[in-house]
Each structure stands twice: as structure tokens, then as C-alpha cells.
Amino acid sequence: MSFIANTHSYLNQFKLDNKIAFLTGSTRGLGLEIAKALAQSGATVIINGRSRESVQRCQQALASENIQVHAIHADMSDFAQIVKAFKQIRDSFGRCDILVNNMGIRIRKSLADSTIEDIQTLIHTNLTAAVYTSRQAAAMMVENRFGRIISLTSIAGELARYGDAVYPVTKMGLTGLMRALAVEYALHGITSNAIAPGPFATETNRELAQDPEKGAAFVARVPMKRWGKPEEIAGAAVFLASGLASYINGQVITIDGGMSVNF
Numbered sequence: 001m002s003f004i005a006n007t008h009s010y011l012n013q014f015k016l017d018n019k020i021a022f023l024t025g026s027t028r029g030l031g032l033e034i035a036k037a038l039a040q041s042g043a044t045v046i047i048n049g050r051s052r053e054s055v056q057r058c059q060q061a062l063a064s065e066n067i068q069v070h071a072i073h074a075d076m077s078d079f080a081q082i083v084k085a086f087k088q089i090r091d092s093f094g095r096c097d098i099l100v101n102n103m104g105i106r107i108r109k110s111l112a113d114s115t116i117e118d119i120q121t122l123i124h125t126n127l128t129a130a131v132y133t134s135r136q137a138a139a140m141m142v143e144n145r146f147g148r149i150i151s152l153t154s155i156a157g158e159l160a161r162y163g164d165a166v167y168p169v170t171k172m173g174l175t176g177l178m179r180a181l182a183v184e185y186a187l188h189g190i191t192s193n194a195i196a197p198g199p200f201a202t203e204t205n206r207e208l209a210q211d212p213e214k215g216a217a218f219v220a221r222v223p224m225k226r227w228g229k230p231e232e233i234a235g236a237a238v239f240l241a242s243g244l245a246s247y248i249n250g251q252v253i254t255i256d257g258g259m260s261v262n263f
Contacts, residue, residue: 020044023046
């Protein structure tokens with residue numbers, strides 16, 4: 001997919017018809033919103049969750065909104081299950097055009113309070129698994145000389161916060177992976193970019209958002225003085241997957257209400 005200058009409408013360039021999109025960790029939160037947007041833009045969407053029950057519930061909920069998606073239940077932090085998932089994609093769809101690396105976990109602890117298990121789990125789930133998932137997807141994309149890899153990082157991929165030591169390491173690493181993929185696979189027609197969310201009112205941030213002191217202090221740093229709505233993330237993903245973004249490669253789009261530029 002590339003930009004077509006003589007199209008009757010720029011809006012046509014956002015259509016993702018005939019594209020196969022796989023989103024890891026996409027049965028809730030920002031991943032789910034991106035899945036909805038890609039599907040409504042014409043893509044054949046494959047959502048992912050760890051359990052059969054979670055993906056089935058998600059499929060049913062989307063169907064009630066007249067959004068049809070396919071699903072793969074797999075723990076995408078398990079290398080064997082990653083391989084199995086991409087075999088299933090190949091067998092069922094023949095290719096993978098769009099990968100959204102969205103799977104991740106959140107553990108807010110200082111380095112002194114972080115256990116070895118905390119450190120290993122965060123790094124493996126948020127970073128190592130994304131490396132291997134991207135490797136599998138890129139191998140399929142190379143065959144068709146087309147691909148869009150979109151990684152969900154965080155404003156923590158550029159910033160650090162007191163008492164939250166290891167999570168930023170994983171997101172900074174994911175930003176580095178995104179850029180490495182952008183350089184390594186550009187000549188194969190594959191772009192790699194990232195979306196860095198700021199404070200969004202999702203399940204992951206529920207505890208912080210509901211804390212009257214910490215939540216209020218957090219949002220006070222946002223010039224717009226509010227939490228982001230999950231649906232406000234989706235437009236960037238559609239854009240990066242579309243023909244209008246064919247020359248955008250190795251970049252981070254930050255969506256945080258201006259939080260990261262607030263001095």
C-alpha cells in the first residue's frame with residue numbers, strides 16, 4: 001500500500017481493505033480500541049488474549065457492535081505459543097500485513113523494591129516477547145514485500161519517574177526495537193513505528209486513576225487536565241497502517257494531552 005496522488009479522496013487512503021492485522025494483547029484497553037478502529041477501516045482483524053474465554057467474550061462484545069473479528073488465544077510471552085500463533089495466521093490467512101505489538105504488563109515499584117521475578121517478568125513480557133513476535137511477523141511480511149509494525153510503547157519510553165524503575169527500561173527498549181526494525185526491514189517494504197500513550201483511563205491505570213491524591217496529582221501534569229479516552233488512541237494506529245503513512249518509518253507518535261512537553 002502506498003500513497004496515490006490522484007485519488008478522488010484522501011479519505012480513501014485510510015482504507016485498510018484486504019489487509020490482515022494481528023494485535024497482541026487486544027481483548028481490552030487500548031489494544032481493543034485499536035482493533036475496533038482497524039476493523040472499521042476495512043482490515044481483517046485478529047485479536048489475541050491469553051485465554052479462549054477472554055477472546056470469545058471480546059468477539060461477542062464486538063459482534064454486538066457489528067464489528068467482526070477473528071481471534072487467537074495464546075500467551076504471547078511464550079515463544080512456543082508465538083510460533084504456533086503465526087502458523088495459525090499463515091494457515092488461515094496466508095499472510096500478516098499489520099502487526100500491533102500491544103501486549104504488556106505494569107508493575108510500579110522502585111528498583112530496591114523490585115524482586116528478581118518482577119524484573120524478569122517485566123522485561124520478558126514487555127520487551128523480549130515483542131522482539132520474538134516482531135521477528136515472526138517480519139519473516140511473513142518479507143515474503144510479500146509489505147508490512148506495518150506498530151508498537152505500543154509509552155511516554156515512559158522517553159521519560160523516567162521516581163519509584164517506577166524497571167517499566168521505563170522495557171518501554172525504552174521497545175522504542176529501540178521499533179527503530180531497529182525500521183532500519184533493518186525498510187528495503188522489504190516494511191515500516192516500523194510506535195505510539196506512546198500517556199495517561200489513559202484503562203484497566204491498567206484504574207488503581208492510579210481512582211486514587212484521590214495520586215490520580216489527581218498525575219492528571220494535574222497534563223495540560224488538558226484529564227485522562228485520555230481509549231478511543232482517542234485509535235486514529236494514530238489507523239494512520240500508521242494506512243497508505244498515507246508509507247514514508248513514515250522509525251518514528252514515535254506521542255498521545256498524552258501534552259503531558260510530556262509540560263515543563
